Amino acid sequence: RIAVVHDKQQYGEGLARAVQDGLKKGGANVVFFDGITAGEKDFSTLVARLKKENIDFVYYGGYHPEMGQILRQARAAGLKTQFMGPEGVANVSLSNIAGESAEGLLVTKPKNYDQVPANKPIVDAIKAKKQDPSGAFVWTTYAALQSLQAGLNQSDDPAEIAKYLKGATVDTVMGPLSWDQKGDLKGFEFGVFTWHANGTATDAK
Secondary structure, eight states, rough: OOEEESSSSSSHHHHHHHHHHHHHHHTEEEEEEEEOTTTOOOOOHHHHHHHHTTTHHHHHSSOHHHHHHHHHHHHHHHOOEEEOOGGGGGOOOHHHGGGGGGGTOOEEEEEEGGSSSHHHHHHHHHTTTTOOOOOOHHHHHHHHHHHHHHHHHSSHHHHHHHHHTTEEEEEEEEEEEEOTTTSSSSSSSEEEEEEESSEEEEOOO
């Protein structure tokens, strides 16, 4: 018995709808699809509904502040439900909000590029600025800037840059990246990780 919940924002709701569609196509029992309000801190109504509907699994589309509160309140109410979210929830602050309730959350995010030996100088530079090199968007952003720079090396015309990248392979901190003629990234892989109360994530078994 599955519930799909989102924060009514473009990122979160878009992901939630895609997940719901995939689950339904796979024959999963999606009991309800519902939105919460971003910025809210009281999720007692949602928690009560999860309990009443005897939900086994919740996918949440959104960011860490609300996910942290939902986890904390669900565990306080005695729910053993398995929760899962996207890279938007994979933030150390999630554990600050949820505490021990964050343990066991499943997250989808890019691989741990901060563990790639070739990226160590960048990791050290990020740490020197007292920033977190394991953040969900650190390496995708860095790779995007490297790709943009590769395009700018060819032209300063946006149309020409786009044309170039659609036929190019760019070496980045995430490895070689290439794009199709629609501009979509080819072969980008996400992994499923288990989130821990101390703010770290390990490969889900």
